[in-house]
Amino acid sequence: xxxxxxxxxxxxxxxxxxxxxxxxxxxxxxxxxxxxxxxxxxxxxxxxxxxxxxxxxxxxxxxxxxxxxxxxxxxxxxxxxxxxxxxxxxxxxxxxxxxxxxxxxxxxxxxxxxxxxxxxxxxxxxxxxxxxxxxxxxxxxxxxxxxxxxxxxxxxxxxxxxxxxxxxxxxxxxxxxxxxxxxxxxxxxxxxxxxxxxxxxxxxxxxxxxxxxxxxxxxxxxxxxxxxxxxxxxxxxxxxxxxxxxxxxxxxxxxxxxxxxxxxxxxxxxxxxxxxxxxx
Numbered sequence: 001x002x003x004x005x006x007x008x009x010x011x012x013x014x015x016x017x018x019x020x021x022x023x024x025x026x027x028x029x030x031x032x033x034x035x036x037x038x039x040x041x042x043x044x045x046x047x048x049x050x051x052x053x054x055x056x057x058x059x060x061x062x063x064x065x066x067x068x069x070x071x072x073x074x075x076x077x078x079x080x081x082x083x084x085x086x087x088x089x090x091x092x093x094x095x096x097x098x099x100x101x102x103x104x105x106x107x108x109x110x111x112x113x114x115x116x117x118x119x120x121x122x123x124x125x126x127x128x129x130x131x132x133x134x135x136x137x138x139x140x141x142x143x144x145x146x147x148x149x150x151x152x153x154x155x156x157x158x159x160x161x162x163x164x165x166x167x168x169x170x171x172x173x174x175x176x177x178x179x180x181x182x183x184x185x186x187x188x189x190x191x192x193x194x195x196x197x198x199x200x201x202x203x204x205x206x207x208x209x210x211x212x213x214x215x216x217x218x219x220x221x222x223x224x225x226x227x228x229x230x231x232x233x234x235x236x237x238x239x240x241x242x243x244x245x246x247x248x249x250x251x252x253x254x255x256x257x258x259x260x261x262x263x264x265x266x267x268x269x270x271x272x273x274x275x276x277x278x279x280x
Contacts, residue, residue, distance in 0.1 A: 125160045145170045180231040200266040248276035
């Protein structure tokens with residue numbers, strides 16, 4: 001259904017209000033094609049164009065026409081006959097706009113321009129972690145994430161930034177820490193000139209919520225085991241096999257400098273321990 005509004009004397013525009021523009025376009029395109037094949041228009045056939053200017057006011061859509069127009073504007077493409085190419089994603093939800101479509105046709109023009117205006121939703125707040133926040137986290141990696149977050153909030157941190165984001169960067173930025181030491185038995189055995197032919201290395205894994213790991217070097221003398229040295233490793237999630245192996249290598253290398261050179265080293269199936277022992 002179309003409603004024509006008379007154009008002014010000084011204006012070459014005709015305003016057309018309608019609700020089903022598929023038939024309207026089809027009708028006018030047919031007239032356009034007939035004009036091209038008309039003998040009187042043959043010489044101008046290359047210059048003929050059909051011009052339409054469309055302005056959609058979604059605030060004035062009404063009743064059934066509104067539903068039809070929304071369906072037309074958001075019409076789905078047909079599925080590819082090849083089943084392997086189907087993605088089966090759910091389409092975006094469409095909402096009733098309560099508006100109508102208005103098209104202005106310029107009778108003496110040969111160019112059509114359709115413009116739409118979309119009012120965007122409000123801009124989402126910026127919740128990215130700035131370099132200043134990363135620097136603060138790096139300078140306070142000895143604190144727990146919740147304490148770092150608390151101090152950042154006291155400094156005016158955007159409350160849209162969550163504690164989980166701080167925890168993520170705390171894990172990413174913190175380097176693994178290790179602390180190794182010798183026991184008093186080391187000096188006793190060294191001063192007693194016992195021959196240490198065999199040592200073993202073992203560790204505790206997944207025994208605490210903070211992911212700390214404890215390694216022990218145990219010497220075997222006359223069938224008796226003596227703890228000689230310990231390595232305490234803080235694994236914050238970044239301590240993969242490569243990093244762990246490097247720390248154990250440094251630990252064993254220091255023991256070798258202290259003249260601990262057994263003939264045998266016993267370990268379990270831990271790849272990091274085996275690699276470190278082979279390297280040293």
